[in-house]
Amino acid sequence: MILSKWFQFIAPNFKFYRDGFFEFPFVANTPELFIESTIKSPGSKHIAKEQLVVRNNPFIKGSMRYRKIDEGLWLTITNVEFKHDSVIKSVYAPDIPSDHYSVTFSVFESEVQLNNVFIDKMPFQNKFWAFKKPGVDVGACFYKGSKCLFYIYYISPSWLQEHIPLNQLDRNLPFKKFLDSDKGFVSYQDIVPNAVKLSQEILDTFKTFGTDILNKTVLKAQSLSLLTSFFKHVFADNRDDDYQEKGSVDYKKIAKCELLITTNLSKPFMGIDALAEQLHISTSKLKTDFKSVYGTSILQYIIDKKMELALQLLENTGMQVKQIALQVGYDSPSKFSAAFKKKHEKLPSELRPE
Numbered sequence: 001m002i003l004s005k006w007f008q009f010i011a012p013n014f015k016f017y018r019d020g021f022f023e024f025p026f027v028a029n030t031p032e033l034f035i036e037s038t039i040k041s042p043g044s045k046h047i048a049k050e051q052l053v054v055r056n057n058p059f060i061k062g063s064m065r066y067r068k069i070d071e072g073l074w075l076t077i078t079n080v081e082f083k084h085d086s087v088i089k090s091v092y093a094p095d096i097p098s099d100h101y102s103v104t105f106s107v108f109e110s111e112v113q114l115n116n117v118f119i120d121k122m123p124f125q126n127k128f129w130a131f132k133k134p135g136v137d138v139g140a141c142f143y144k145g146s147k148c149l150f151y152i153y154y155i156s157p158s159w160l161q162e163h164i165p166l167n168q169l170d171r172n173l174p175f176k177k178f179l180d181s182d183k184g185f186v187s188y189q190d191i192v193p194n195a196v197k198l199s200q201e202i203l204d205t206f207k208t209f210g211t212d213i214l215n216k217t218v219l220k221a222q223s224l225s226l227l228t229s230f231f232k233h234v235f236a237d238n239r240d241d242d243y244q245e246k247g248s249v250d251y252k253k254i255a256k257c258e259l260l261i262t263t264n265l266s267k268p269f270m271g272i273d274a275l276a277e278q279l280h281i282s283t284s285k286l287k288t289d290f291k292s293v294y295g296t297s298i299l300q301y302i303i304d305k306k307m308e309l310a311l312q313l314l315e316n317t318g319m320q321v322k323q324i325a326l327q328v329g330y331d332s333p334s335k336f337s338a339a340f341k342k343k344h345e346k347l348p349s350e351l352r353p354e
Contacts, residue, residue, distance in 0.1 A: 021087045021141065021252060022059055028090035029098040031074035031154035035066045049210075059084050065206045069223050072159030077203055078150040082142045087252070089139040098135040101160060103230060105129055105151040105195055110259075112309060114266050114327055122317075124309060126262060127190040128294075129230060136184030141255035151199050153227060163224065164231050174241065175234050187295045189304055191233045198226050239295065249289045253279045257290060261302055265309050266327045272298055307343035310336070314351055321348045 027037045035053075039046045043057030053064045062080030069075055092098050108126040132138060134157075142148065160166065169176040178186050192198075205219045212218070257279055275298070276283040290298050306328040313324045322333045330336035341347050 021085045023087045023089060024059070025089050025091040027093060029092050029096040030100060031066075031068075031076070033093070033096065034154075035064075035074075035076065038064055051206075051209075055080070059086060065203075067206060067209070067219070069220050070159065072156030073223070074154040075202070075223060076150075076152045076154075077206060078148075078152070080148055080150075082144060082146045082148075084144050086142050087139055088142070090137055092135060092137075099157060100134055101155045101157070102132045103129070103153040103155065103227060104132070105192075105199060105226075105230075107149040107196060107199075109147040110262055112263055112265050122309070122313065124262060124265075124312065125196070126258075126305075126308075127195060128187060129189075129191050129195075129234075130185055130187040131234070132185040138185055139251045141252050143255070143259060151202070153223070155227075164227070169235065173235060174237060174239050178241075187293060188234065188237065189294070189296065189301075190308065191237065192226070192229050195226070195229075198222070198229075202226065241291075241295075249292055250281060250285070251293070253281050253286070254289050254293050257286065257298075258294070261298070262305055265302075265306050266329070268329060269299075269302055303339060304343060307340055310340055310348070311344060311351075314348055324348070 027033050038044065038053050038055075041055070043055055045054045046052075047054065051066050053066070055062055055064065060080050060082055062078065064076055064078040064080075066074065066076045106126075106128045108128075110124050110126065111121045112124045114122050130138075166176075166179060169179070171177075171180070175186070202219065202222045205215055205222060209215045209219070257275060260275065260278070270278075272286065273283055276286045279286065281289075287298065290301070294301055296304070310324050310328050313319055313327060314321075319327070321337075325331075325333045325336035328336070330339070337347050337349070344351075
């Protein structure tokens with residue numbers, strides 16, 4: 001698709017500023033078209049030899065690396081910082097087939113306010129996975145200053161059938177129920193152990209791809225290992241969901257809800273009703289939309305994030321376990337340890353004896 005045609009297609013979908021957000025569509029029919037449209041977007045510099053696109057415009061700065069890993073399997077790795085509140089939305093050219101699935105691993109960096117004399121803020125990583133069916137419209141909201149890293153695998157049906165034969169799944173598995181439903185995507189929290197480390201190794205292979213003749217084989221092995229781990233844990237997920245669409249999701253308010261939760265993990269939760277009132281949304285819609293986007297209830301999400309923050313405090317500070325328990329809202333160290341073990345399968349004392 002030549003640049004003039006791309007702009008002609010994008011123009012009707014481009015809502016430059018709406019409800020406090022700048023809105024940007026991206027063409028999602030095929031990985032090649034997505035990469036081409038990124039290369040040709042304003043403020044982009046393409047370094048073809050490295051399969052790298054450097055981007056710096058009034059709205060975002062960062063880079064995107066891309067590579068065809070196997071026949072029917074592409075990977076893009078995007079590192080971006082948003083300069084304004086923005087919405088990124090998929091759009092599809094009507095005359096081009098769209099049959100690729102996608103698996104996305106996202107890492108978002110933010111800061112959590114702590115109630116501590118010596119440490120008032122703590123860097124915090126949010127990690128999410130999503131599986132999307134072909135041709136499905138998706139959108140994501142990002143606030144000014146957000147720093148995000150996206151690993152997006154584009155997977156053809158033939159590659160998926162050869163390596164992950166989904167048609168052989170037990171029809172009673174929740175993921176199989178999702179595949180058979182009308183819902184277009186499903187999301188998970190940090191479902192793959194060591195995903196950040198494994199993905200960083202893949203990024204390192206991207207960056208040094210031309211320095212070793214074995215890197216093509218290495219990258220394919222790394223990607224297959226990570227995707228296999230993702231599907232293995234997804235198949236084991238036993239969430240209770242009917243996977244029925246329940247109306248359009250208000251992504252902007254859900255993004256604001258998630259931001260309010262993760263930046264205030266050390267404070268008492270205000271309650272769902274108060275949260276809904278602050279967001280100007282009904283309590284029932286907030287619950288439904290949040291679960292649709294994040295795959296879990298708000299209350300369970302808060303517990304999970306508190307335990308992730310506790311893990312990062314254990315690993316990156318010298319705070320005592322009882323102090324960490326207080327930071328994430330537990331007056332009882334024993335109840336905190338039980339919640340921590342349920343999430344991480346180890347007691348805090350096993351990770352850092354005191």
